[in-house]
Amino acid sequence: MFRASYTATSKFKYITQTIAKITDEAPFYATQDALEVRVLSPDKTTLTIVKIPSIAFEEYEVDEEKHFVIGAGELNKIVKRGTRNDILVFELDEEKNQLKIIFRNKKTGIERSFVLETKPRTVEKIPEPQIDLGVTARFVADDYKHIIRDLKIIGEEAVFHYKDGKLYIYSHAEQKEYRGEFSEGNPLTYLSATIDEARARYSVGLLEATLKPIQAAKFVTLSFDRDxxxxxxxxxxxxxxxxxxxxxRIEA
Incomplete structure (x- = not known):
C-alpha cells in the first residue's frame, strides 16, 4: 500500500516538469523516508535523483518499500490540471497496476480523479555514489544559470579549479575564452573545502542539462574534487x- 497527499499542488508542478524533462518513463521508489525517482542516462554519464522527503507530505503511508513505473509525460499533463486550491493525492493500486491521482479542493471538498496505468517494468534502484568531495560551493540559482550559459558559448569543456579560498571556472576554444572568479559573498553564498587545491574538467553539455529544474530552485550547491x-x-x-x-573528463 502506498498513499500520499501533498498540499502545495501548484508547486508540485515544478517537480513533475523536471521528471518529464529527464525521462519518458519515471521509476518511482516509495520508502518510509521519501518518494524518489532515479534515472541513469543511457550513456551512463549522468545520474539524476528527484527526492521528496516523507515529512514534506501532509499524509504519507507506505507499508513496505514500493516501486512503480509510469509515463512521465502523462503524469506531468495530469498534475498541470491542479490548482493552488487543491490537495494532490496519490494512491497506488498494485492489484490493478494503477496509480490514482486525486485533486481535492481545500474549500469545497470536491474531488477530481485520474488514473494512470503503471508500466510492467521491474527496475532496480540505482545506488547513489558514496564519494567524499573536497570542495563545496553554493550559488543563487540565477547566478549558476548565467555561468553555465556563458560556458556554453565558449567550448565543450569547463574546468573547475579551487585554490587559495576561491573557485575559478574557465573554458577556452579557438580565439575565445571564459574565466570566472568566485568567492564566498561574491557571489557565492557558501564556499568550503577540506583540501588545499582541486581541479577537474566536465562536459559543458552535461552541465547545461542540469539547468532543467532551475525555475523550481532558489539555490544550487555543487561539490567536486580532482577527477x-x-x-x-x-x-x-x-x-x-x-x-x-x-x-x-579525466586530465591526461
Whole structure:
C-alpha cells in the first residue's frame, strides 16, 4: 500500500516538469523516508535523483518499500490540471497496476480523479555514489544559470579549479575564452573545502542539462574534487531536491 497527499499542488508542478524533462518513463521508489525517482542516462554519464522527503507530505503511508513505473509525460499533463486550491493525492493500486491521482479542493471538498496505468517494468534502484568531495560551493540559482550559459558559448569543456579560498571556472576554444572568479559573498553564498587545491574538467553539455529544474530552485550547491564526479543539488519546493551526478573528463 502506498498513499500520499501533498498540499502545495501548484508547486508540485515544478517537480513533475523536471521528471518529464529527464525521462519518458519515471521509476518511482516509495520508502518510509521519501518518494524518489532515479534515472541513469543511457550513456551512463549522468545520474539524476528527484527526492521528496516523507515529512514534506501532509499524509504519507507506505507499508513496505514500493516501486512503480509510469509515463512521465502523462503524469506531468495530469498534475498541470491542479490548482493552488487543491490537495494532490496519490494512491497506488498494485492489484490493478494503477496509480490514482486525486485533486481535492481545500474549500469545497470536491474531488477530481485520474488514473494512470503503471508500466510492467521491474527496475532496480540505482545506488547513489558514496564519494567524499573536497570542495563545496553554493550559488543563487540565477547566478549558476548565467555561468553555465556563458560556458556554453565558449567550448565543450569547463574546468573547475579551487585554490587559495576561491573557485575559478574557465573554458577556452579557438580565439575565445571564459574565466570566472568566485568567492564566498561574491557571489557565492557558501564556499568550503577540506583540501588545499582541486581541479577537474566536465562536459559543458552535461552541465547545461542540469539547468532543467532551475525555475523550481532558489539555490544550487555543487561539490567536486580532482577527477571525481561532480554533485549538483537543487533545493526545490517543500523540502524536495534534485541531484545530478555527472562524470568528469579525466586530465591526461
Amino acid at each position: 571525481k564526479p561532480m554533485k549538483i543539488e537543487f533545493e526545490i519546493t517543500e523540502g524536495g531536491y534534485v541531484v545530478y551526478w555527472i562524470v568528469p
